Amino acid sequence: MLSLLQDLDLRFDAETPDHGPAIEAISAEAFGPGRFVRAAERVRETAPHDPALSVVAILRGEVVGSVRQTRIAIGGTPALMLGPLAVRPAFKKRGIGRTLLGLAAEVAATAGERAIFLVGDRAYYMPLGYRPLPVGSVRMPAPVDESRILGLELVPGAFAGVCGAVGPR
């Protein structure tokens, strides 16, 4: 049997305004009402995500997964903040999340971005190249477990000496 990723009707695209309601529904399903008080959401209130750097997975015309990226700076270091990343429960464990992350890094690099950071589970992101940023180096607008602050350099050394508050560029 063909795996889902070989399904000819699965495609990955840049986000457009039409995808907004479906992405909101996927986020609600994945994170519940608590999503509005997450530290990353506080950042996104001041710096909206960039649809051109955000990717959706579309299966037979329906959005089944999404990853968003937001242009921010950490102190003087420009970076993208990745998130939320979510895949509809029925379509998990088929590589869609991993593919979304790979494409997010690809569109970021193509756009001239140098680094990506996120707040997430080490067990999921480290096999995909993310590494912990030094504890205390990244100040979020609300408390987070600092061991979950992870970074991916698209340009070697892009996070060298990174230090400061996360905010709009």
Ligand SMILES: CC(C)(COP(=O)(O)OP(=O)(O)OC[C@H]1O[C@@H](n2cnc3c(N)ncnc32)[C@H](O)[C@@H]1OP(=O)(O)O)[C@@H](O)C(=O)NCCC(=O)NCCS
């Ligand atoms: C995390 C998420 C996006 C992964 O999507 P996905 O399409 O299932 O991902 P992939 O198919 O690429 O990878 C699945 C693998 O990652 C593992 N995985 C999923 N979430 C994980 C986590 N938090 N920590 C460690 N491993 C995790 C799965 O167990 C699976 O392992 P397997 O391949 O050995 O079976 C999806 O589970 C989801 O939407 N979760 C709820 C929202 C969320 O937690 N988002 C991340 C915020 S940090």
